[in-house]
Amino acid sequence: MIQVKVFDCEHEKDLEHDLNHFLKGLDERKIVDIxxxxxxxxxxxxxxxYCFSGMVIYRK
Structure with a gap:
């Protein structure tokens, strides 16, 4: 099953931190796109x- 995780931050460094923290717990082979x-x-x-946002598309 394909799922998404959306991140929304006011600062670019906060978004980078949140994305890296989430990706650390995810198997690289399950990542579809960012x-x-x-x-x-x-x-x-x-x-x-400014609004910095990221979305990780991954397989569950």
Whole structure:
């Protein structure tokens, strides 16, 4: 059975940590694909909010 695990973080390093922690417990042969996405959301001020997300597609 194919499953997914989705991660969503405000900082790139947090996403990297969470993904690596999850992947550490997963057999490499079960990984189908890993997707990565960044979204930048403009704020009213001069700042932007970033959203870093990743999705691991794997076999259960």
């Amino acid at each position: 997707k990565y996405h960044i979204a930048a959301i403009p704020e009213d001020s001069d700042e932007q909010i």
